[in-house]
Amino acid sequence: MTDASEGLDGLTGDEQLAQVWRDGLILNPALPAPVLARLLTGGKLTATAAFWLAHCSLDRDKTAALVASPHSDHRRLVTENPYADVDVLARLARDPEPRVRVAHAASVGDGGRRISEGVLEILAADSEPRVRRAAARLPLPVPVRARLAEDEDASVRAAALTEELWPQLSSAVREALLADPEPQVRDAVAKLLPSNPEPLPEPHLRVQDPDPRVRSRAALDPDVPTALALRLAEDPDDRVRLDLSMREDLTAEQRSSIAYVVPGGYATTPRWIMERGHEPDVARRAAASGHVLLRRGIAGRRHLPADVVDRLAQDEDFFVKLTLCESCQDAPHELVLEMYTHWHGLRWSFLRVHPNFARPGLARFVDHPNPRLRRAALDDPEAGPELVMRLIDDPDAEVARWALRDPRLPTEELHRRLGVPASARDAAANPTLAPETMHRLLDLAGVANPSGTH
Template sequence: MSGRTALHAAWILGLAVNEAAPESVARRVFTVNPLPKEGRWLSWSRLTPAAARAAAAHPDPKTRRMLAENPDPAVLTLLADDPETRVRATVVFTAEHHGVELGLDTVRRLAHDPEPRVRHWAGALPGLPDDETLALAEDPDPRVRAAALSAWSWPRLRPEVRAAAEADPDPEIRKAVERATRVEAPLPTTVDAFRVETDERRRRDAAYEAAVDEGLARLLVTHEDAGIRAGAARNPHLPTGLALSLAADADDWVRLSLSLRADLTEEQRAAIDYTAPEGSRPVPDWIKERYGDPDALRELAASSHVLLRRAVAVAPELPDDVVELLAFDEDYFVRLTLCGGKQAPHELLVEMLRSWDGLSKGTLLHRPHFARPGLARFADDPDDWLRHAALFDPERSPELVERLSRDPSRLVRDHAARDPRLPYGRLVELLDEDGEPQAAAFNPALPVELMHGLLDLAGVAPAPS
């Protein structure tokens, strides 16, 4: 790609997602065929309504398929009636995969789509009315019928529909009927039932959750398989005293499992010699059940068990005093976990921005308490991310933005080029190939006349009337 061609592509990419670009600009941008980078960026870009409408009308079905991978409900709704089957199929798959709720009229249309592949996926769409789900069990296409047969739908179907499914020779239908009508046997709860059980998964499940009797409980805590003993250590139906017999187990996983029981006192928990792993771990169900109880959250946040404190740190709502306690926790991962929520305090977010190097580090900048006056003090910090953070200061000056637009870090320069406080003269300079042309074309302070001028220079035709 030549230098000028690359420059023009950068302008088009920036203007395509510029929140201030009017419909006249968006319509011109999305006449470009092929789009820069083959439109792959449409799968994750945040588009304005005008840009979404223009992109949904793009002449290349491959581009519209790429757009259909974007989980924005407005975008998917626009493409639900696309003339290309593959586009509509991608819409349904994206909505189902991401749990996107589309409007009632849209999901009904997709459930009645002329293409079986679309109807097949539509059966799993969030918000699909029950009557539509049941109607799909009578679809002409066997794949669609099979997908509509489940333990939920089977007893709700009319008797003649169930009879037709049972008599259907299609192998997918037979498998679906078997799944829909399968009755899972109760998990073993006695020693005899456990010994004759041949399914290893069911034996593990029994150890973890079955209401076992005293005899099986004693067998589980002495079982040679550490996985079975770890299950027993967590099983809430085991008496606390019997479970505590595993406190000296040779396997660390068993001891860790025991330490996470809900019925232990702090003293009992602290007496167990367990090793807590680093990073995030699945939150025990019994802790999730306490997320709405402020007093329980306070008690758990003060626990000596670091995994309990990490589990509290992911709660969607925390009392202010619990947030403050966790923000100063001695465990790095407790503090980092707290930063994943909306209540993380500003000072902790700044600390993690400096110290953490994870792939989602940039999300810290967009937490509710991050941007605040005073961040400009980091404009000369040796850390690239903290200089970047200086541009989130709501009181940043145009002079500061211009200075950071010349920063040695591409991360900082790119952000400064997008900043609407950037002086106009510097913004125009950055549109050149030696500047940050894509980021500058994204800047919402770019005048509409200049947006059209850039498209003229790139050889983009005027938008059709």
């Protein structure tokens, strides 16, 4: 059986190579947990490595490697990762470092993640007030929350109070909270008590209100009759006229008669599109509108009917097409490629992960003068190692970097590049690198191996 690290015999772990190997390996998407554990013994991570570990896919074993790291920064970092195993993360509820426990409490349940059994009770009973305060924002059982309402720390007491909890507290506890010596607790209590707010004024008074914020809300309110709302068509405030122009109940003629001003950058999508944009009739109506913000708003839906996608893909407005490519999974390949090629916004490179980006035929761009298209050539699923070899020394550093990380790079060339300082970092990030080879690199780099095995 051939040793996967064969071909590395000539490598020596000088200081420069040792550092770039470590930097590259930690970014390797195929990095196994034992190698990650070795890398974590090195202490502080680079900003790039920290960002990667906070966002990359983590299985149970990799989560465990980070949770068991001797460095608290690593343990705190893993709490940010939305893919980390929640049952393994639960071990951090008893971490010896308060700041790790605080970070863990602040991330529990984020994004709708399942909460591991028993972790809420542990966090709510923590010796550190900051942890208990963070726990108070979590869906605690009523008895646990009630205990926090009597906590020795005022900030915890204030955070624990909710409308649901208040009527379930004993009268003695409620009286104590009403008379609490700390203003922040009394303020929290005051927010729970009935305030008998004044009802909104009649619609015609809201439309005439001197505060443009009130008029703006009236312009958007579907309960304000259309004819009354249209009195705001010549309002002196740009925001009021813009909000009025995006009402769902206006005819095309009524909408076009409003002298609204389209603001630069991204604008808020109207509520009716956010709530009902998945309905084909609503989507078609918005896509056919003469109001560019309605078209941009519907282009932001994750999925749209094919005829709506076709219409928006040919829109005269650049940002309608860009929004379609950024947000809609059904955006056509040709348009996604066009936006990727020519758009200069900060997120242009993320268009490569669009499900309709990679297609057979992209290899035709391997010699294109535009480096973005040469990089796109690597996304041709039918291209072979020859294309990758043509791009590993590309004059554009980004193109060369992605070619070096391409799994189609021949093993012999991959091993050779590990010994070249300029390419070693990206070669070490190549997912076809065998675990034995990764360990061999760390041996040469002088990185400790706590397990003692490969």
